[in-house]
Amino acid sequence: MTHSNDNISARKGKHLSHSERSQIAILKTQKYSNRQIAKALGCAPQTINSEICRGTITQLNRQKQNGKVYDYYxxxxxxxxxxxxxDKLRLNCGRRPKWADTDAFIEWADDKLLQEKWxxxxxxxxxxxHDLFDSSIIPCTTTLYGWIDKGIMRTKNMDLLEKLSRKPKDTTYRSRRNKRMLGQSIEQRPAEIDNRQTFGHWEVxxxxxxxxxxxxxLLTLVERQTRFEIILKLNGKDIESVNQAISQLRYRAGDTFSKVFKTITSDNxxxxxxxxxxxxxxxxxxxSHPYASWERGTSENQHKFIRRFIPKGKAINQFSETQYLRIQQWMNxxxxxxxxxxxxxxxFANALRSLSQAT
Structure with missing residues (x-):
């Protein structure tokens, strides 16, 4: 829409509505000039000129007089x-959507979202x-979410576990009295662990x-720097079961245990x-502090992946060891x-390789 110097700024960037077009028709029948109509509607005169040119039609009028028929336009x-x-011009406005050029990316994305739970x-x-597609057909993350909302893809919002379960994050720490601390507080943990600068620091x-x-x-251990996950099955949620699983892990790791496991952070x-x-x-x-799960954010985030396969309330006994290993492999x-x-x-493999070279 073209604007003149005397145009009202409030109209800037707005298109004429159908009701405003009806006002133009009424004012034209009352012999208003285009400039007077523009002033009445608060827009530029050129806008009215262009609108009238696009909306002007030719009518055939037929009149009978003295037995004769007269046609005039x-x-x-x-x-x-x-x-x-x-409306016809608006169909051609804007950039052509990326999904309109090819279905290759959408089909691949649907497969990853639905089959592999990405x-x-x-x-x-x-x-x-990995340069799997030409950059011209790969949208941004926000656009992909928009395609899902609009139904362009086979993937629906209900297939995206994170989107449905995401809640506002509460980072306020509420100090609770008379709560036990089982060992060294997380406040004593070195800064290099907090910043993930070194390898070998785990959350359990x-x-x-x-x-x-x-x-x-399930007992879960995640390495903070690499996000490598280990899942172990326990007979119950008690001290003996946890200690037995840790002992088995030490036995399987052998001499490398002290190199791979430098610290462990737990809750209370x-x-x-x-x-x-x-x-x-x-x-x-x-x-960590009692009731401060965000202090072990890596572990909490990993649990969201596990919940894709083992929903809350579903008995863990229903799943075999093979299924746990598959979940662990999928996460890694x-x-x-x-x-x-x-x-x-x-x-994780690169970190182990660096350790062996340093040794």
């Missing part, structure tokens, strides 16, 4: 014709990092199924009450944005 502005011309951001980041936690005493529990759950006593000669164990082979869209498995 008249021109007038019709608001419906103006609106139809405007998030939209990982889909975009992995495709760009448990994943509960249907909360019955007879159901099994009763099942970890014996963790400090069992490991203090080998590594440092730190405990899942590209992460924070890792430059590399997988935790690759980063």
């Amino acid at each position: 008249t021109t007038l502005y019709d608001p419906d014709a103006g609106q139809a011309a405007y 998030s939209p951001d990982v889909v975009i980041g992995f495709a760009k990092t 936690d448990t994943v509960v199924g249907n909360k019955t005493k007879t159901d099994s529990v 759950g009763s099942e970890f009450a014996g963790l400090h006593e069992a490991l203090h000669e080998t590594l440092d164990v730190y405990f 082979d899942y590209p992460r944005k924070i890792l430059g869209y590399k997988t935790p498995h690759d980063c």
Whole structure:
């Protein structure tokens, strides 16, 4: 829409509506000039000129007089014709959407989202990092979410676990009195661990199924720098089961245990009450504040991945060891944005390689 110097600024950037086009038709029948109509509507005279040119139609009028028929043509502005011309022009406005050029990316993205449970951001980041498609057909993450909302893809919002379960983050720490601390506080943890500058610092936690005493529990350990995950099945949520699983892990790791496991950060759950006593000669164990799950954010985020396969309330006994290993493998082979869209498995292998070279 063209604007003149005397145009009202409030109209800037706005298009004529159908009701305003009806006002133009009425004012034209009252012999208003285009400039007078523009002043009445608060827009530029050129806008009215262009609108009238697009919406002017020719009518055939037929009149009978003295037994003869006379035809003559008249021109007038019709608001419906103006609106139809405007709607037709709007169809050609804007940039052509990327999905209109080819279905290759959408089909690949749907497969990753539905079959491999990737998030939209990982889909975009992995495709760009590995040059799987021409950059002209790869949208940004926000656009991909928009395609899902509009129904352009087979993937629906209900297929995106993170989008449905995401809640505002509460970072306020509420101090609670008379709560036990099982060992060294997380406040004593060195800054290099907080900043993830070094390898070998882990977070440990448990994943509960249907909360019955007879159901099994998952013990999870995640390396903070590489996000590498280890999942172990426990017979129950108690000190003996946790200590037994840690002992098995030490036995399997052998001489490399002290190199790979330098520190472990836990919560103050009763099942970890014996963790400090069992490991203090080998590594440092730190405990987060009570009711401060954000202090172990890596572990909490990893649990969201596990919940994609083991929903809350579902008995863990229903899942076999093979299924746990598949979940663990999927998590370690899942590209992460924070890792430059590399997988935790690759980063963990590189860290082990660096350790062996240094040795």
